[in-house]
Amino acid sequence: MGxxxxxxxxxxxxxxxxxxxxxxxxxxxxxxxxVTIPIYLTGDxxxxxxxxLPGVSDHLIHEHDDSAGFxxxxxSILAVASLIGLWLCRGNNGxxxxxxNLILILAILNIAIMVRTANLGGQIRHTEIRSGxxxx
Numbered sequence: 001m002g003x004x005x006x007x008x009x010x011x012x013x014x015x016x017x018x019x020x021x022x023x024x025x026x027x028x029x030x031x032x033x034x035v036t037i038p039i040y041l042t043g044d045x046x047x048x049x050x051x052x053l054p055g056v057s058d059h060l061i062h063e064h065d066d067s068a069g070f071x072x073x074x075x076s077i078l079a080v081a082s083l084i085g086l087w088l089c090r091g092n093n094g095x096x097x098x099x100x101n102l103i104l105i106l107a108i109l110n111i112a113i114m115v116r117t118a119n120l121g122g123q124i125r126h127t128e129i130r131s132g133x134x135x136x
Contacts, residue, residue, distance in 0.1 A: 003032055007111060010104055026083075029081075033080070036079075060123050061124055064124060074110050
């Protein structure tokens with residue numbers, strides 16, 4: 001959710017030409033990057049907790065785990081790019097347009113990666129959303 005909020009604030013900054021909104025969005029992305037680390041680290045204990053439950057697919061767990069690692073890397077890149085962007089606009093300087101555009105693209109990609117990762121995680125215990133299954 002933090003990625004979506006940050007994206008919307010950044011988009012608002014583009015629309016309103018507000019440097020403050022852009023800086024706030026970059027701050028949100030830095031915080032999301034930091035929060036993503038402990039969230040990722042809860043994966044292994046969760047895996048062990050659900051592994052033996054009926055209907056849980058080992059394949060889905062590993063697919064979600066792989067996607068989560070990719071999501072962590074992508075979010076870390078966004079957080080570092082945002083931190084660099086904040087450094088570039090320190091003082092009264094505005095965020096360079098190339099930096100703002102790059103961060104916007106990274107945010108869109110991150111949202112897509114996180115949506116995929118969340119969907120894969122949901123499939124582990126919610127058989128009704130698995131491909132090929134219809135809701136009862």
